[in-house]
Amino acid sequence: xxxxxxxxxxxxxxxxxxxxxxxxxxxxxxxxxxxxxxxxxxxxxxxxxxxxxxxxxxxxxxxxxxxxxxxxxxxxxxxxxxxxxxxxxxxxxxxxxxxxxxxxxxxxxxxxxxxxxxxxxxxxxxxxxxxxxxxxxxxx
Numbered sequence: 001x002x003x004x005x006x007x008x009x010x011x012x013x014x015x016x017x018x019x020x021x022x023x024x025x026x027x028x029x030x031x032x033x034x035x036x037x038x039x040x041x042x043x044x045x046x047x048x049x050x051x052x053x054x055x056x057x058x059x060x061x062x063x064x065x066x067x068x069x070x071x072x073x074x075x076x077x078x079x080x081x082x083x084x085x086x087x088x089x090x091x092x093x094x095x096x097x098x099x100x101x102x103x104x105x106x107x108x109x110x111x112x113x114x115x116x117x118x119x120x121x122x123x124x125x126x127x128x129x130x131x132x133x134x135x136x137x138x139x140x
Contacts, residue, residue, distance in 0.1 A: 029053065030053075031053070031054040031055065031056050031111075032047075032050040032051060032053070032054070032055050032056070033055075033056045033057075033058060034046055034047055034050060034055060034056070034057050034058070034137075035057075035058050035059075035060075036057055036058070036059040036060070036069055036099075036121070037059075037060050037062045038059065038060070038061045038062060038063055038067035038068075038069060038102070038123060038133070039062045039063040039067075040063045040064065040065065040131075041123075041128055041131035041132045041133045042132060042133060043069070043121055043122075043123060043133055043134065043135045044135075045121070045135060045137065048135075048136070048137060048138065049137065049138040049139065049140055050114070050137075050138075050139055050140070051139070051140055052114060052115055052116045052139050052140065053113060053114070054111065054112070054113050054114075055111070055112055055113075055114050055139070056109065056110075056111045057069065057071070057099065057109065057110045057111070057112075058107070058109050059099045059102065059107060059108050059109070059110070060106075060107045061102040061103065061104055061105060061106050061107070062105075063104055064104050065104060066101050066102065066103055066104070066125065067101070067102060067123045067125065067128065067133065068098055068099060068100055068101045068102065068123050068124060068125055069098055069099040069102075069108070069110070069121065069123065070088075070090060070095065070097075070098040070121065070122050070123070070124045071095070071096040071097055071098065071110070071112065071119055071120075071121050071137070072088070072090065072093040072094065072095055072096065072119060072120045072121075072122065073093065073094040073096055073115075073117055073118070073119050074093050074094065074118060074119070074120050075117075075118055076120065077118075077120070077136055078120035078121070078122060078134035078135055078136050079134060081093075081120055081122070081129070081134070083129065083130070085126065086126045086127045086129070086130050087124050087125070087126045087127075087128075087129055088122060088124055088129055090124060093120075096112050096114065096119065097110050097112055098110060101125065114139045115139065116139050116140055117138075117139055118136065118137075118138055119136070119137040119138070119139065120134065120135075120136060120137070121134070121135050121136075121137050122134045122135075
């Protein structure tokens with residue numbers, strides 16, 4: 001059996017130590033659930049942020065008319081999103097997904113694996129963004 005030299009043992013120790021120090025935090029393994037409620041004309045979330053990883057949005061239309069829940073990844077604050085007419089051009093942004101038009105009293109769920117960053121959540125039915133159906137969401 002060969003013996004390792006002291007230099008070889010020291011080098012292996014340094015490699016192991018560097019590997020431990022260089023690790024980066026992983027995205028959350030446990031999904032985060034966010035509850036969203038849509039009303040005339042507001043989007044209310046159970047939390048304004050979540051850790052990076054899988055996020056489940058359980059959305060309820062608590063209003064009296066049809067609403068939707070669209071998630072856009074953007075550095076632009078929701079209040080500053082540019083409009084085309086009276087809605088946002090979703091194609092101009094990285095649309096993560098949505099709970100499509102939901103009747104009053106209806107519910108929907110959307111799940112996404114989300115990277116750290118800023119997101120705008122909107123109801124993009126014509127006229128709803130301009131009436132305040134916007135909110136910002138942060139993934140850490």
